[in-house]
Amino acid sequence: MQSAFSKNEVIGLVVRLTLVSAVAFLSIKWIMNQVDPTNKSKKKARQRAEEQLKRLTSTGNAPLIIEKLNDYEMMIAAHLVHPQDIKVTWSSIAGLESLIQELRETVILPIQRKELFADSQLTTAPKGVLLHGPPGCGKTLIAKATAREAGTRFINLDVSILTDKWYGESQKLAAAVFTLAVKIQPCIIFIDEIDSFLRSRTSSDHEATAMMKAQFMSLWDGLITDSNCTVIIMGATNRPQDLDKAILRRMPATFHVPMPNTAQRRQIVGLILENEPVGPDVNMEAIAKLTEGFSGSDLRELCRNASLYRVRDYLRNHIEESEEDEVYHDALRPISMEDLKFSFNKMREGKVQCGSLQLQTRIDLD
Numbered sequence: 001m002q003s004a005f006s007k008n009e010v011i012g013l014v015v016r017l018t019l020v021s022a023v024a025f026l027s028i029k030w031i032m033n034q035v036d037p038t039n040k041s042k043k044k045a046r047q048r049a050e051e052q053l054k055r056l057t058s059t060g061n062a063p064l065i066i067e068k069l070n071d072y073e074m075m076i077a078a079h080l081v082h083p084q085d086i087k088v089t090w091s092s093i094a095g096l097e098s099l100i101q102e103l104r105e106t107v108i109l110p111i112q113r114k115e116l117f118a119d120s121q122l123t124t125a126p127k128g129v130l131l132h133g134p135p136g137c138g139k140t141l142i143a144k145a146t147a148r149e150a151g152t153r154f155i156n157l158d159v160s161i162l163t164d165k166w167y168g169e170s171q172k173l174a175a176a177v178f179t180l181a182v183k184i185q186p187c188i189i190f191i192d193e194i195d196s197f198l199r200s201r202t203s204s205d206h207e208a209t210a211m212m213k214a215q216f217m218s219l220w221d222g223l224i225t226d227s228n229c230t231v232i233i234m235g236a237t238n239r240p241q242d243l244d245k246a247i248l249r250r251m252p253a254t255f256h257v258p259m260p261n262t263a264q265r266r267q268i269v270g271l272i273l274e275n276e277p278v279g280p281d282v283n284m285e286a287i288a289k290l291t292e293g294f295s296g297s298d299l300r301e302l303c304r305n306a307s308l309y310r311v312r313d314y315l316r317n318h319i320e321e322s323e324e325d326e327v328y329h330d331a332l333r334p335i336s337m338e339d340l341k342f343s344f345n346k347m348r349e350g351k352v353q354c355g356s357l358q359l360q361t362r363i364d365l366d
C-alpha cells in the first residue's frame with residue numbers, strides 16, 4: 001500500500017513543526033522576560049559585576065574568574081567595590097583616633113602582615129567585626145576606610161536582595177555571598193543595619209527567613225573554621241541589643257562608635273570646614289559647645305546649611321543686577337558665625353520637634 005504522505009512532505013512537516021515550536025519557545029521566553037520586573041536590573045547587575053571583576057584582576061585573568069562565577073555570585077558581584085574607588089580615608093574621619101588605632105591593630109594588620117600572625121590561631125584577623133553606635137557617627141566611614149587601607153575587596157551587601165521575592169532563591173543568593181567572597185578574597189563583606197537582617201529569632205519569623213538566617217550562620221562558621229581564608233563580615237548597627245546572640249558571638253571584635261563629645265565635635269567641624277571659605281569671626285569651639293547631641297552627620301548638615309545661607313543672601317541682594325555684571329564666586333561672602341548660629345537654631349528646632357534632642361537654650365543672633 002502507498003503511504004498517504006511522500007517523504008518530502010514528512011520532512012516539510014517536521015521542519016515546520018520544529019520552526020513553530022522554536023518560535024513559540026522564544027516568544028514565551030521573551031514574554032516571561034518582559035513580565036519579570038527585575039530583568040533589566042539583573043542585566044545591569046551582570047554588566048556592572050563584569051566591569052568590577054575585570055578591574056579587580058590586574059593579572060588579566062578576569063574572563064577566567066567571571067566564567068567560574070555562577071549567576072547568583074554574579075548578582076552579588078554587582079555590589080563589589082574596588083578599593084581604589086573608595087574615596088574615604090582615615091583622614092576623612094575626625095575625633096576617632098583611638099578607635100581607628102585599635103581597629104588597625106586588630107583587623108587591618110593581621111590582613112596586611114599575615115606572616116607576623118601565622119604561627120598562632122589566636123592572632124588571626126577576626127572573621128566578624130561589629131561597629132555599633134548611634135546613627136550618623138561614622139560607622140560606614142570606618143568600614144570603607146578599613147577596606148581601603150587593608151586593600152581588600154569590599155562587598156557592600158544590600159541584604160534586601162536576599163529577601164526580595166523577585167530575586168527568589170534567597171538561600172542560593174546567601175550562599176553566593178560567601179562563595180564569591182572566598183573566590184575574590186581578601187574581602188570584607190559590609191552589612192549596614194545588620195540588626196534588620198539578623199535580629200533575634202522569634203517564633204513569628206517566616207519559615208524562609210528563619211532558614212536563611214540559619215544558613216547564613218552556618219556559612220559564616222565555615223569561614224571561621226578555615227584559617228587560611230581572609231573574609232571578614234563587618235556589620236554596623238544602631239541597635240546591638242536587637243541582634244541575635246548567636247550573631248554577636250560570631251562578631252568577637254566590637255567597636256563602639258559613640259556620639260561625639262565636645263572635643264570630638266570641634267575636630268569634626270574643623271574637618272568639615274577645612275577647605276571652605278570661613279570668615280574670621282567663626283568660633284569653632286563655640287559651635288562644638290553648642291551642639292551637644294549632634295552627630296557627625298548633623299554637624300555636616302549644619303555647616304552645609306550655613307554655607308547655603310550666604311548664597312541665598314547673595315541672590316537676595318543681587319536679584320536686580322544683571323548676571324553679566326557679576327562674577328558670582330568672587331562676590332560671595334565667606335561663611336560667618338551668624339550663618340552657623342542661624343543654621344544651628346533651625347536644626348535644633350527640628351530635632352526638638354521630632355524628639356531627638358532635649359530642649360536647649362536657643363541662641364540669640366546679634
Ligand SMILES: Nc1ncnc2c1ncn2[C@@H]1O[C@H](COP(=O)(O)OP(=O)(O)OP(=O)(O)O)[C@@H](O)[C@H]1O
Binds near residue numbers: 093094137300
Ligand atoms: N567622625 C566623623 N568625622 C567626619 N565626618 C563624620 C564623622 N561622623 C559622621 N560624619 C559625617 O556624617 C556622614 C554619615 O556618617 P556615616 O554614614 O559613617 O554614619 P553611620 O554611623 O554609618 O550612620 P547610620 O547608622 O545612619 O548608617 C558622613 O558621610 C560624614 O559626612
